[in-house]
Amino acid sequence: xxQFIDRRLNGKNKSAVNRQKFIRRFKSQIKKAVTDAxxxxxxxxxxxxxKINIPARDISEPVFGHGPGGRREGVHxxxxxxxxxxxxxxxxxxxxxxxxxxxxxxxxEDEFSFELSREEFLDLFFEDLELPDLVKTQLAKQVxxxxxxxxxxxxxxxxxxxxxxxxxxxxxxxxxxxxPYRRRLREAEEELARLLLSESETSPRxxxxxxxxxxxxxxxxxxxxxxxxxxxxxxRIKQPQPTTQAVMFCLMDVSGSMDESKKDMAKRFFTLxxxxxxxxxxRVELVFIRxxxxxxxxxxxxxxYSRETGGTVVSSALQLMYDxxxxxxxxxxxxIYGAQAxxxxxxxxxxxVCRDILINAIMPCVQYYAYVEITEESHQGLWRxxxxxxxxxxxxAMQHITGPADIYxxxxxxxQKKAA
Amino acid sequence: xxxxxxxxxxxxxxxLLNDYHREIARVAAHYKLDTYPNxxxxxxxxxxxxxxxxxxxxxxxxxxxxxxxFLSVEQRYRRGHMGLAYEIVINSNPCIxxxxxxxxxxxxxxxxxxxSYGHNSFFKGNYLFxxxxxxxxxxxxxxxxxxxxxxxxxxxxxDEVEAVLDSCHALMSYGVDRYKRPARxxxxxxxxxxxxxxxYLQSRINDLWRTLPILGKGxxxxxxxxxxxxxxxxxxxFIEKNAPLLEPWQREIVRIVRKMxxxxxxxxxxxxxxxxxxxxxxYTILNRMYEEGLLSDGFMIExxxxxxxxxxxxxxxxxxxxxxxxxxxxFAMMSxxxxxxxHPTEExxxxxxxxxxxxxxxxLDFAMRNFKDESFVAQxxxxxxxxxxxxxxxxxxxxxxxxxxxxxxxxxxxxxxxQALAEQYNLSTREPNIQIYNVxxxxxxxxxxxxxxxxxxxxxxxxxxxxxxxxxxxxxxVRMETVHEDGEVEMTHxxxxx
Numbered sequence: 001x002x003q004f005i006d007r008r009l010n011g012k013n014k015s016a017v018n019r020q021k022f023i024r025r026f027k028s029q030i031k032k033a034v035t036d037a038x039x040x041x042x043x044x045x046x047x048x049x050x051k052i053n054i055p056a057r058d059i060s061e062p063v064f065g066h067g068p069g070g071r072r073e074g075v076h077x078x079x080x081x082x083x084x085x086x087x088x089x090x091x092x093x094x095x096x097x098x099x100x101x102x103x104x105x106x107x108x109e110d111e112f113s114f115e116l117s118r119e120e121f122l123d124l125f126f127e128d129l130e131l132p133d134l135v136k137t138q139l140a141k142q143v144x145x146x147x148x149x150x151x152x153x154x155x156x157x158x159x160x161x162x163x164x165x166x167x168x169x170x171x172x173x174x175x176x177x178x179x180p181y182r183r184r185l186r187e188a189e190e191e192l193a194r195l196l197l198s199e200s201e202t203s204p205r206x207x208x209x210x211x212x213x214x215x216x217x218x219x220x221x222x223x224x225x226x227x228x229x230x231x232x233x234x235x236r237i238k239q240p241q242p243t244t245q246a247v248m249f250c251l252m253d254v255s256g257s258m259d260e261s262k263k264d265m266a267k268r269f270f271t272l273x274x275x276x277x278x279x280x281x282x283r284v285e286l287v288f289i290r291x292x293x294x295x296x297x298x299x300x301x302x303x304x305y306s307r308e309t310g311g312t313v314v315s316s317a318l319q320l321m322y323d324x325x326x327x328x329x330x331x332x333x334x335x336i337y338g339a340q341a342x343x344x345x346x347x348x349x350x351x352x353v354c355r356d357i358l359i360n361a362i363m364p365c366v367q368y369y370a371y372v373e374i375t376e377e378s379h380q381g382l383w384r385x386x387x388x389x390x391x392x393x394x395x396x397a398m399q400h401i402t403g404p405a406d407i408y409x410x411x412x413x414x415x416q417k418k419a420a
Numbered sequence: 421x422x423x424x425x426x427x428x429x430x431x432x433x434x435x436l437l438n439d440y441h442r443e444i445a446r447v448a449a450h451y452k453l454d455t456y457p458n459x460x461x462x463x464x465x466x467x468x469x470x471x472x473x474x475x476x477x478x479x480x481x482x483x484x485x486x487x488x489x490f491l492s493v494e495q496r497y498r499r500g501h502m503g504l505a506y507e508i509v510i511n512s513n514p515c516i517x518x519x520x521x522x523x524x525x526x527x528x529x530x531x532x533x534x535x536s537y538g539h540n541s542f543f544k545g546n547y548l549f550x551x552x553x554x555x556x557x558x559x560x561x562x563x564x565x566x567x568x569x570x571x572x573x574x575x576x577x578x579d580e581v582e583a584v585l586d587s588c589h590a591l592m593s594y595g596v597d598r599y600k601r602p603a604r605x606x607x608x609x610x611x612x613x614x615x616x617x618x619x620y621l622q623s624r625i626n627d628l629w630r631t632l633p634i635l636g637k638g639x640x641x642x643x644x645x646x647x648x649x650x651x652x653x654x655x656x657x658f659i660e661k662n663a664p665l666l667e668p669w670q671r672e673i674v675r676i677v678r679k680m681x682x683x684x685x686x687x688x689x690x691x692x693x694x695x696x697x698x699x700x701x702x703y704t705i706l707n708r709m710y711e712e713g714l715l716s717d718g719f720m721i722e723x724x725x726x727x728x729x730x731x732x733x734x735x736x737x738x739x740x741x742x743x744x745x746x747x748x749x750x751f752a753m754m755s756x757x758x759x760x761x762x763h764p765t766e767e768x769x770x771x772x773x774x775x776x777x778x779x780x781x782x783x784l785d786f787a788m789r790n791f792k793d794e795s796f797v798a799q800x801x802x803x804x805x806x807x808x809x810x811x812x813x814x815x816x817x818x819x820x821x822x823x824x825x826x827x828x829x830x831x832x833x834x835x836x837x838x839q840a841l842a843e844q845y846n847l848s849t850r851e852p853n854i855q856i857y858n859v860x861x862x863x864x865x866x867x868x869x870x871x872x873x874x875x876x877x878x879x880x881x882x883x884x885x886x887x888x889x890x891x892x893x894x895x896x897x898v899r900m901e902t903v904h905e906d907g908e909v910e911m912t913h914x915x916x917x918x
Contacts, residue, residue, distance in 0.1 A: 061485055
C-alpha cells in the first residue's frame with residue numbers, strides 16, 4: 001500500500017545554499033558582469049535584478065571523454081533513401097568527424113546565463129565601495145509602506161469585521177427577502193379577521209387560513225438573522241509612505257582631461273548619492289549639469305556619454321545650478337543636494353569665484369554638497385578654495401578619490417545624520 | 421463488466437489519488453509487478469526544481485555544481501523553454517516518487533503507474549540495481565554524507581572541502597569497480613567503522629611509502645616492482661586507499677563521492693530499458709483500466725496525447741533530432757517483445773525461437789531482470805523494429821574523407837545494426853578506457869595512467885583539466901599515456917606537481 005505525503009508546505013528553498021555557493025565560487029566573473037551591467041544602466045535604475053551571462057567555459061566541470069577523431073559508428077532512425085555502401089561528404093558543421101551524431105551540442109555552450117535578484121545585485125555592486133553593513137541594509141531596504149483605510153470589502157479577517165456595516169446589510173437583506181411573505185401574511189391575517197366575523201372557528205376556510213399563517217411565520221423565521229453574505233470588513237491597503245521630495249544636482253567636468261575611467265568613478269559616486277536619497281525621499285529628481293568653459297543642463301545619456309574638449313570654468317556650472325534652484329526648486333518645497341565630480345582642473349582666476357558662489361549662494365540652499373576630485377596629480381587651486389568652503393559650511397564634504405573604495409567616506413556624515 | 425469511471429474532471433484530490441492508486445496497484449499485481457512499497461509525495465514546482473538539481477537524490481550534500489544546475493533549470497523553466505519532467509523517482513525502499521501539484525488527475529495517474537510501478541519494479545528486479553545499489557540504506561547514507569560534509573566544512577573550511585569535491589566530481593565516472601561486487605552500505609556501520617578505517621588507512625599508507633630507496637650496490641639492477649600489480653580501473657578507490665598526502669577526512673569525502681557514483685552507475689547503463697519498461701507499464705496499466713471502464717474517454721485522450729509526445733522519435737534529418745530517444749526505443753522494444761510472444765511471425769520464430777509463443781509477462785520479466793541496455797539491444801532488437809524505426813548505421817572514420825552508410829534496415833543489415841546499436845550503449849566504448857598503470861615509488865612518486873585507445877579515438881580537451889584534479893588528490897605529478905591500438909605507447913598529458 002502506498003503512503004501519500006503532502007510536502008507542499010515544506011520549505012522550497014533547498015537549493016538556496018547551493019545557489020549561494022555558486023555565486024561565491026564565480027564571484028569574480030559575476031562581478032565583472034555586474035560592473036558591465038552597471039555601466040549600461042541608468043543611475044536611477046536600481047530596483048531590479050540583473051540577468052548575468054558568464055562564459056560557460058569558466059564554469060564547466062571537466063570529465064574524461066572522447067574528443068573528435070578516430071573511427072566511430074552511429075545508428076540513426078528515419079532512413080529515407082540511403083542504401084548500404086552510400087558514401088557522401090561530412091555535413092558542414094559536424095566538424096572533425098563528430099560525424100553522424102547530430103550536432104545539437106553547439107547550442108547554449110558558450111554562455112551560462114541566470115538571474116541575480118536585486119539584493120544579490122546590489123550586494124555585489126556595493127562590494128568594492130566598502131560600505132559598512134549598516135549602510136548596506138539601509139540602502140537595500142525596500143520602500144516603506146503605510147496601511148491606510150480604503151473602504152470596505154466582503155472578505156477579510158474577523159478582527160477587521162465592521163459590525164455596523166454588516167448589520168445594515170443584514171437588515172436590508174432581511175427586509176428584501178421577507179417582504180413577499182410579510183405582505184401575504186398581512187393579507188391572510190386581514191382575511192382571517194374578516195372571516196371570523198361571519199364564520200366559526202371550525203369552518204374549513206378558517207382552518208386553512210390559520211395553517212397558511214403558521215407556515216408563513218415559519219418561513220419568515222427561517223430567514224437567518226445574519227448571513228456570511230452580509231459581512232463587511234474594513235479594508236486597508238498599503239500606500240508608500242509619503243516623504244518629502246528631493247532634487248539632486250549632478251555636476252561634472254567634461255573637459256578633455258576627464259577620461260572614461262574617471263567618468264565611471266563619477267558615475268558610481270552619483271549612483272551612490274542617488275541611492276541614499278531614494279531611501280530617504282519618496283521622490284528624487286535629477287538635474288545633470290556638465291561644463292567645460294560654459295555649463296549646460298543635459299539629460300543623463302548626454303551627461304555620461306558625450307565628451308568635449310576645452311578649458312574649464314567651474315563657476316559656470318555653479319552659477320547655472322544656482323539659477324535652476326531659484327527658478328524651479330524653491331527651498332521650501334525641495335530638499336536640495338549637490339554632487340560634483342571633477343579632476344580638479346580649473347582656470348586659476350575662477351576658483352575664488354567658485355568659493356564665493358558656494359558660500360554665499362548655494363550652501364544656504366542645499367542640505368548637503370559633496371565634491372569628489374578624481375585625480376592622480378597634486379591638488380590645484382580649486383581644492384584649496386574648497387577647503388575654505390568646508391571650514392565655513394558643515395554640510396560640505398569633499399574627498400580625493402583614486403579608487404571606488406574612496407567614494408563612501410564622502411557620504412559618511414550624510415548617512416550618520418539620517419540614521420540619528 | 422461496466423464499472424463506474426473514477427473521475428470526470430481533471431482536478432485531483434487526495435481521495436482520488438488513493439482511488440486511482442488502489443486500481444493501478446491492483447492491475448500491476450495482476451501483471452505480477454514486484455515492487456518496493458511506495459511513498460508518493462506531492463510537491464510544488466519550486467520543490468520539483470530543487471529535486472531536479474540534486475540529480476534525483478532526496479537529500480544531498482551542498483556543492484556549487486548543484487547550484488549551477490538549479491540556476492539553469494530555473495532559468496529555462498521561467499522562460500518556458502522547458503516543462504519540468506513530470507516525475508522524479510528515487511531508487512530507495514520505500515520507493516519515493518514525486519507528484520507535482522500542478523499536474524492534472526490524468527498526469528498524476530500516469531506518474532503513479534510510470535514511476536511507482538514501472539521504475540519501482542525495475543529498481544527492485546534488475547540485476548544491475550540489485551548488485552550495485554542498496555535501496556534499503558541509500559537515504560540513510562545520503563544523510564550521513566550530507567552531515568559529514570557539512571561537518572568538514574565547519575572544521576576545515578568550505579574552500580578546502582569544495583576543492584576536494586571538485587576533484588572527485590571530475591573523476592566520478594571512474595569510481596566504480598565494474599567487475600567486483602560492492603559491499604552493502606548502511607548508516608550505522610558507516611559511522612561505526614569510519615574512525616577505525618581512517619586510522620587503519622593512514623597507517624597502511626605510511627607502510628606503502630616506507631620502502632624508501634636505500635642506495636646500495638646492486639639495487640639499481642633489481643627489477644622495479646610494479647605497483648599496482650594489476651592496472652586499476654577504479655581511480656577514486658585507488659586514490660582513497662593509496663594517495664599519500666590526503667588527510668583522513670579527505671579520504672572519507674573521496675569515498676562518499678565514490679559511493680554516489682556507484683549508486684548512479686546502474687542508471688547510466690539502463691536508461692533505455694528503465695524508461696522503456698516504465699513507459700510500457702504505464703501504457704499497459706492505464707489501457708487495461710480503460711478497458712475495465714474505470715477511465716473516461718477524455719482521460720484517455722489526454723493520456724494518449726502525453727504518451728505519444730513522450731515516445732516520439734524524430735527522424736535523423738529533423739531539426740528536433742538529438743539522438744535516439746530512450747523512451748521511444750525502450751517502449752518500442754518492450755512492446756515488440758510482447759508482440760513476438762503473442763503474435764509471432766515466421767521471421768520472429770526464426771530470430772527468437774524461445775520467445776515466440778511464450779507467456780509474455782514472464783518473458784518480459786526475464787528481460788527486465790537480466791539485461792542492461794547494451795545486452796538488451798543485442799538480444800532483443802528485432803528485424804521488424806529495425807524496419808519500423810528505419811534504422812541505419814553511419815561509419816565515420818577520420819582516415820576517410822567521406823562518411824559511409826555501413827548498413828540499413830534490410831536483410832543484410834539487421835545483425836550489423838543490432839550490434840552497432842548495442843555498441844552505442846556500451847559504457848566502455850562510450851567513455852574512454854583509462855586505468856591506473858603505475859606508481860613510481862622509488863623516484864618522484866608520480867602516478868601514470870594509461871588510456872587504452874578504442875577505434876583511434878583521442879581524449880577530449882578536458883583531459884588536462886581532469887589530470888590537474890587528479891594531481892591535486894594524488895599530491896604528486898600525474899601522467900597520462902595513450903596506448904594505441906597497435907600497442908605503441910605515447911605520453912600524451914602531464915600535470916607536474918611537487
